[in-house]
Amino acid sequence: MTLVKVCGINDPAAMAAVREARAEMLGFVFFPPSPRAISPERAAELSALAPAAAEGGPLRVGLFVDPSEEAVAAVLAAVPLDMLQLHGAETPERCAALRARFGLPVMKALGIAVPEDLAALAGYAPVVDRFLLDAKPPAGATLPGGNAVTFDWRLLAGRDIPRPWLLAGGLTQGNVAAAVRQAGAPGVDLSSGVERARGVKDPALIAAFVQTVREGGRAG
């Protein structure tokens, strides 16, 4: 089954949509410049609206961009997370340090634009648990992700990605089946594609996206 992560959950209706659609993962954005950013306290309120991962609910992923250890600790003091998503310029050493300090799996996001970008995966593989292979931010973008930009999914076709991974970058209900098929992706992650305005999730789009993935899977 193709895994689904819906990122940037920041209101109860979106949380309910993720729960009802039975997406495997959700993301809370702890990066203040993002329109999807929420406080740790708000994330805790939303997290309480779905069963814990251990009870069959979605894995709670905390999205950080080059965070200090203090920043991660402050979030974890308010809301338990199941995984750290590192979406900045964190080195393998930094990923290893955060993983060891907090005892949580790490998903490292890497931007892919040309085949040579895949060379970086080898250095991270020993110290991360999952990759998120995303588009690179376009010129002038203020965010390192969440920009609704796709990349050439065929760059990933047939590649030996050395960890479990998710495909991201500009995914929508309309393109996800082709993306999964072309990249051979075992899972997908999105934010903009299920929003009615930047930073505002649309529950109906979340439901439709997850349903499309379930129906299309790898063969869509």
Ligand SMILES: O=C(O)c1ccccc1N[C@@H]1O[C@H](COP(=O)(O)O)[C@@H](O)[C@H]1O
């Ligand atoms: O969503 C954000 O605001 C964000 C901010 C900073 C880093 C990453 C961010 N989002 C991640 O990017 C992918 C792709 O987003 P999109 O579907 O193209 O909008 C998203 O799934 C998040 O993991």
